[in-house]
Amino acid sequence: MTLRRTEAEAASLRAIWTRDLLDSQPEFECGELVRLAACLCGTPIGLVTLLDERHQWFRASDDLKMGETPREVAFCAHAVRQNGLFMVNDALTDQRFSSNPLVTWDPAIRFFAGVGLYNSDDEPMGTFCVVDLVPRILSEDQMEALEILGRQISLRLEAVVQRKALEQALADKERASAGLRASEELFRAFMNASPFLSYIKDAAGRLLFYNRSFAQRFGVSEYAWLGRTDEQLWSRKLTKSVRTHDLEVMAGGKMVETEEHIRNSDGSVSSLRSFKFPCHDSAGNVLLAGVAVDVSEEVAHHAELERYHRELEDANDQLRKLAVTDELTGLRNRRSFEERLVMEFSLARRRKRELSVLLIDVDNFKTINDRWGHAAGDEVLRRLGMILRTTVRLPDLPARYGGEEFVVLLPESGEESAMGLARRVMQRVATEDWENEPLTISVGMASMNESLENGFQLVELADEALYAAKRAGKNRVMVHSG
Known part of the structure; x- marks a missing residue:
């Protein structure tokens, strides 16, 4: 193109x-x-x-x-x-x-x-x-x-x-060749004075050159290892890894970056970041050149940083969970419910889908607290949260709305479906083996209609139905009749 x-x-x-x-x-x-x-x-x-x-x-x-x-x-x-x-x-x-x-x-x-x-x-x-x-x-x-x-x-x-x-390209090439010839000796001096470990091998893996830093790292003279192969210098396991990377470079004709772990003359292990690349001698033979830098401190720091990041991410996950979860019941909290309510209401109105809300209140909860203590009241709320969590459908969202009030958001559920869930919840509550005394709940239900402008109005309608259930004697479900 x-x-x-x-x-x-x-x-x-x-x-x-x-x-x-x-x-x-x-x-x-x-x-x-x-x-x-x-x-x-x-x-x-x-x-x-x-x-x-x-x-x-x-x-x-x-x-x-x-x-x-x-x-x-x-x-x-x-x-x-x-x-x-x-x-x-x-x-x-x-x-x-x-x-x-x-x-x-x-x-x-x-x-x-x-x-x-x-x-x-x-x-x-x-x-x-x-x-x-x-x-x-x-x-x-x-x-x-x-x-x-x-x-x-x-x-x-x-x-x-x-x-x-x-003509310009040929002239540029000639100038480059002349400059390369002029700088060859300077480059050799630079390699020998460099703090990096530098070396050149032939195709068989024999060392043809290494600089002073390389020699000092492994405690040898500047000439002792010339002509030696990887097999003569390193362990079998390390030799296999190093040789594999060497062959990749010579076969692929491109630089390969690796991290190698080398045992030093004192027995300690160093982490080296190695950059290997092909080059050619004057006869055109392919050679392997390498430059390595000691990154032992960086590797240790990176490992410590990764551990810190994992711990931080775990802490953040816990914070995010706490931000949307009611600590007592394990259900979503009111803030999380309202965020989902806004989204589901917009989706239902835009796509002409059904949406319902159940608002649930524990009957006579103050009496339970006064008679049996707040620990007993907390246990009632925990068990009711468990009942909701195990009774609703997968797309439904049960949440603790505040105090002894719970709410369930029912996407793509109309009045009939929502009433079915309300009756199942009441049945579970009625058959549950409560520790101190039987428990009843009152439920208010409201479904989406065209007059509503936002999801909070839908909750208000369910709240009105809940108060109607309370006034009618509690322990029942009431549907808001528009």
Whole structure:
């Protein structure tokens, strides 16, 4: 897929092409074709123009030595904006050019015919044209010849730009090679003075070079291990791991980052972060280069940080749970219920779905507290929470609303379904083996209707139904009748 350039990028490329062509010699590349075009068209002048955002340059012409002009007066600026040949038979009678200084002053152009010159990316480089100082009309054959020659000149100018780029690339490469040769000794000195562990191995895993830091790390001289392989230096388990990574680098041709654990000369274990990459000797043989840094402290710190993060996440999980959970009953608290209520009400109204609420109150709860104590009252609330949690459906949300009040949010449940759940809850309460005395509850139920503006109004309707149940003698379910 070809990415479309921005206007700024295209303008920058045009400037580079124009500079390259001006620095080269389009006259040499295109002179014969320009003269051939003038001859075929019977005009005294043939030329190539180059354009950038503000200027026009006249090139490859022996008869018109103007150098450059502003782009806004250029005939060529019109030619590059259309496909095919652009022709002005008489500039003095053409409103676009009758007051143009190239027409009214020197060189007093009257006739122009030209085609746009484009590179391989279809970006305009300039024009190829013939010019006369008197009006003129070209034949069909002449126009076709001019277009054919224009395509040939485009190819030649594109070749000029590509040759220029190639010459620049070769020059850059030569400068880089010279700089590399000049810095080779400096690089060797840098490697030996580096605090990092550096080494080079051949394809068989033999050490060809290692620096002072490497030697000091393992308590050897700077030459003692040269020519030795991994199998001669490390344990079998470590050798297998190290060699596997070495082969990955040489086979894949890319850098591999690993963390290795190396036993030091004093018996301690160090963690090294190793960066391995392929390189080549003067004969083209693939070698393995490596740089390693001691990260033992970082590894220990990271392990400690991970442990701290786990503990912190556990604490945050507990805090999040406490923020939405009633500590006594284990049900959701009022805040969590109201957040879910807002969401479910909006969803039900938008999708025309049913939604119901049960508001539950423990009958004579104050008497239970006064007679049996607050611990007994708390146990009643815990067991009622358990009954709700094990009786409702999976999508339903039971919550402690406050004090001895509980609430159940019933998504996609109408009056009949909600009444069924209320009766099941009352049945569970009635058959539960309560510790001190039988327990009863009163339930108020309300279902979604079109007059409600928010979920809190739905709870208010359930609350009204609950008070009606209380007034009617408790231990019953009442439905709010809109």
